[in-house]
Every structure is written in structure tokens, then in C-alpha cells.
Amino acid sequence: GEDVEQSLFLSVREGDSSVINCTYTDSSSTYLYWYKQEPGAGLQLLTYIFSNMDMKQDQRLTVLLNKKDKHLSLRIADTQTGDSAIYFCAETYSGAGSYQLTFGKGTKLSVIP
Amino acid sequence: DVKVTQSSRYLVKRTGEKVFLECVQDMDHENMFWYRQDPGLGLRLIYFSYDVKMKEKGDIPEGYSVSREKKERFSLILESASTNQTSMYLCASSSEEERTSASGELFFGEGSRLTVL
Numbered sequence: 001g002e003d004v005e006q007s008l009f010l011s012v013r014e015g016d017s018s019v020i021n022c023t024y025t026d027s028s029s030t031y032l033y034w035y036k037q038e039p040g041a042g043l044q045l046l047t048y049i050f051s052n053m054d055m056k057q058d059q060r061l062t063v064l065l066n067k068k069d070k071h072l073s074l075r076i077a078d079t080q081t082g083d084s085a086i087y088f089c090a091e092t093y094s095g096a097g098s099y100q101l102t103f104g105k106g107t108k109l110s111v112i113p
Numbered sequence: 114d115v116k117v118t119q120s121s122r123y124l125v126k127r128t129g130e131k132v133f134l135e136c137v138q139d140m141d142h143e144n145m146f147w148y149r150q151d152p153g154l155g156l157r158l159i160y161f162s163y164d165v166k167m168k169e170k171g172d173i174p175e176g177y178s179v180s181r182e183k184k185e186r187f188s189l190i191l192e193s194a195s196t197n198q199t200s201m202y203l204c205a206s207s208s209e210e211e212r213t214s215a216s217g218e219l220f221f222g223e224g225s226r227l228t229v230l
Binding site for chain 2: 041043
């Protein structure tokens with residue numbers, strides 16, 4: 001079945017760049033997503049990328065997609081303590097005429113002041 | 114401001130009790146979902162619904178049931194709670210347009226942390 005893999009932990013110093021990596025298996029994925037979960041809260045969509053794009057930039061966030069290797073990354077420039085959260089990679093897959101999201105296990109980003 | 118509200122943030126129940134987790138959304142979304150979140154396992158889909166009175170099993174439906182009597186409300190039911198159902202439960206919703214276009218944005222509630230003793 002569909003699978004999304006990401007490392008569980010990442011620790012960076014405030015002001016450095018963070019790079020969170022993800023691999024996925026469904027080559028027919030249309031969209032790939034990054035969700036952010038702050039402590040004690042639900043998930044919020046951070047950004048997404050169409051599968052026909054290689055890169056998407058939004059302020060401090062850069063998403064890179066390598067379709068050949070099925071690799072997705074999220075780069076956060078000038079990481080701040082407020083960026084400490086769990087980041088989930090997700091992909092769409094189709095089943096029974098509808099689309100579902102498959103989530104990775106989440107990467108917990110810790111920002112050291 | 115869009116909102117998905119889960120009525121209970123924290124619950125403590127005993128083994129064998131019946132548990133209701135309520136979720137209400139105010140965005141007129143057709144689609145609603147229940148996930149559980151466990152450390153090291155991420156999010157796993159329990160049940161989802163694309164319409165009133167409609168339900169579909171997700172990846173881990175065993176030990177759970179759901180009810181969708183009204184469009185805005187999706188309830189998760191644990192008929193007889195067990196200790197292995199101790200978890201964080203997350204409700205989410207999305208619009209039908211999002212689902213069929215596969216743009217896929219889900220709106221999540223803040224979660225209900227259930228402890229079964």
C-alpha cells in the first residue's frame with residue numbers, strides 16, 4: 001500500500017535552516033503536503049505542491065519535489081523557536097473514486113535558542 | 114474563521130465504558146474524518162464520512178463506530194473502551210470540492226486526549 005516515510009526528530013539552532021525530508025511510494029500522487037502541528041493543537045496545512053512542480057517557495061518555506069526519487073523536502077529558513085512543532089508529510093492516493101491523504105509519522109522539530 | 118470543534122479536550126474512562134467523542138464543524142463541509150494519533154505511529158484513519166448517514170471504514174476501524182446524523186456533526190463511539198484505545202483522537206473535515214479535486218486540505222480540530230484505565 002501507500003507509504004510515507006520521514007525521520008522522527010530534528011534539532012536545529014535558532015537562526016539556522018531546517019530541512020525536513022520525506023519519501024513516498026505512490027507515483028500517481030497528485031498533490032503532496034506539509035502539515036504543522038503545534039503543541040496541544042490539531043494539524044494545520046502549511047503548504048502543498050502539485051506533482052508537476054519541482055519547487056515552491058512561500059516566504060521562509062521552500063518545498064522541493066524530486067519525482068524520480070519520490071522525495072519531498074521542506075526547508076525553513078531562519079528557523080525560529082515558534083517553528084518548534086511536529087511536521088507531517090502527506091500524499092493523496094485514489095481509492096473507490098475518491099481521494100484520501102496518507103500521512104507520514106511526523107518529524108518533531110526542536111529549535112534550540 | 115473556519116472551525117472544527119471537538120467537545121472534550123481530555124477524557125478519562127474506565128475499561129468497558131462506552132465513550133462518545135463529538136466533533137462539529139461550521140464550514141458546511143461534506144466530508145468528515147476521525148484519526149487517532151500515537152507517538153511513533155503518526156495519524157491513522159479510523160472512519161470517514163462523505164455525506165449524512167454515510168460512513169466508510171478507514172485503516173483501523175476495529176473497536177470503533179461512528180454516527181453522522183447531521184452534516185455538521187460526526188461522532189466517534191467506543192462501544193467498550195479498552196486500554197489500547199488510550200490515544201489522541203483528531204477530527205477533520207474538508208469540502209467536497211477539495212476531495213474531488215484532490216487538493217486535499219483537511220481542517221483539524223484540536224484533538225481529544227482519551228485515557229482508558
